Amino acid sequence: MKQLICPSCQTRVFFEQSDCVQCGEALIFDTAQSNVVSAASAMSCANRDLIACNWATDESDPFCPxxxxxxxxxxxxxxxxxxxxxxxxxxxxxxxxxxxxxxxxxxxxxxxxxxxxxxxxxxxxxxxxxxxxxxxxxxxxxxxxxxxxxxxxxxxxxxxxxxxxxxxxxxxxxYWEALVDQSQLISPFRLIFGDETRDYGEALAAYHNRADRSWNSDAFISEYATSHPWEDWAETFAHFLHIVSTLDTASSLPLSLDERSRHTLDDPYLERDFEALLSLWDAVSYSMNELNRSMGMSDAYPFHLTQAVRGKLHFVHLAILKTRSES
Known part of the structure; x- marks a missing residue:
């Protein structure tokens, strides 16, 4: 999440804030502008009073997107x-x-x-x-x-x-259904993640009933990813979102970065250079973990991206790029 600024007093605010703690300005996140604006200039979601939804909506629907x-x-x-x-x-x-x-x-x-x-x-x-x-x-x-x-x-x-x-x-x-299933990517998916046609229910039951809880951490991002190719994809997809979202936040932090890193952080959600994303993520995730340990907390990102897992993340990135180019 790129840095957000109160439109009234220019104080930094968080994505979840409905009011500026500095000046008291009521705030709304406008998805069209991807920024916070004064509540006086936009229509509030119908859930604002009930659950503090701070997103804007329009006359077509009482609820935000x-x-x-x-x-x-x-x-x-x-x-x-x-x-x-x-x-x-x-x-x-x-x-x-x-x-x-x-x-x-x-x-x-x-x-x-x-x-x-x-x-x-x-x-x-x-x-x-x-x-x-x-x-x-x-x-x-x-x-x-x-x-x-x-x-x-x-x-x-x-x-x-x-x-x-x-x-x-x-x-x-x-997004497995939307990006991969019935597409030209299904064959490479099976080469990388495995055959998703094997019975899903049986695979999950076998996973939960396993007596031996050891698993191949070189090939999978998590133990649950070993249960079935669909779960491997979903776990990998989630991690891709973790990565681009956190790098987006890093883009507006007071960090010392070289020019290539700043280019990658310009919009990591749309970055086409996968290796640039992963190279920067290595540095950012390491820094987050070290900072957490300094506070006596557990690692913010307790995962190791092996070469096999990086390949799977790359496949997710390619699937997203392909769909975006076709839309």
């Missing part, structure tokens, strides 16, 4: 659920921003389109499984509860588990 993607909202019977939903939508706005900056389609010719069901366990009467089906992403509201999410992260031996990470992973499944 991110909120209108939510098909089902959770049960709002409790203040806790409202607070958790606020966190979910906040993360989803980051995802929506990623997709807009990458110029990726939100729908495909088959009719599938991105939508979200944000569900709570007490309404369903059974545990909600976060997942994806033909563009519809289901998110368990409890994933916004830090304690519950951390417990699941530890139980599943995951080095990283965030709301935004979930969204980026699940939307990756949609």
């Amino acid at each position: 991110s909120c209108r993607l939510t098909r089902t909202i959770p049960n709002l019977v409790s203040d806790r659920n409202v607070a958790l939903w606020k966190r979910v939508e906040q993360a989803k706005r980051r995802l929506t921003y990623d997709l807009m900056r990458l110029r990726l389609p939100l729908a495909v010719s088959s009719g599938a389109h991105i939508a979200f069901d944000i569900l709570s366990d007490e309404t369903a009467g059974h545990p909600i499984m976060t997942g994806h089906l033909s563009g519809l992403i289901t998110m368990n509201l409890s994933e916004a509860d830090d304690a519950e999410r951390e417990a699941r992260r530890a139980a599943f031996r995951e080095p990283y588990r965030t709301l935004l990470g979930h969204f980026r992973h699940e939307v990756g499944h949609f």
Whole structure:
């Protein structure tokens, strides 16, 4: 996220802010300008008062481009659920921003389109499984509860588990369908990721029932990526979004960079030079981890990008470039 500035007092503000802490100006993020503007100059999303959505909308829809993607909202019977939903939508706005900056389609010719069901366990009467089906992403509201999410992260031996990470992973499944399936990329996909036609349900069951939890960290970005080629793609797609989004943030930080790095950071979402992106990411992720350790915190990016994983990331980048060039 490039640096945002309050239009009234020129103070730096965060992407999530609805008001400037310096001057009190009410703020709205205008997606058309990709910048914050005064709330007096734009139409607020209908969810602004309820969950502090700080995005603008227009006369065609009461909800902003991110909120209108939510098909089902959770049960709002409790203040806790409202607070958790606020966190979910906040993360989803980051995802929506990623997709807009990458110029990726939100729908495909088959009719599938991105939508979200944000569900709570007490309404369903059974545990909600976060997942994806033909563009519809289901998110368990409890994933916004830090304690519950951390417990699941530890139980599943995951080095990283965030709301935004979930969204980026699940939307990756949609973009396998949109960018790879039924395209000229399907053959190289199978060479790199494996044969996705093997039974998905059986593969996941085998993964969860494995007694031996060792896995090939040279070939996969995460243990879960080993379960099935679709999950390998989704995990890799999510990491590509992690990379370009973080580099976009780095573009406006007071860093000492050479001219080539500054060119790459001009718009990492649209950068065509994959090696330039990865070279810069190596330096940025190392710096983030060192800073976190100085604060006594865990690594911000606890992953190692091997040559095989870099190749998979490169394939994701090529698939995005191909789709963008054809649109």
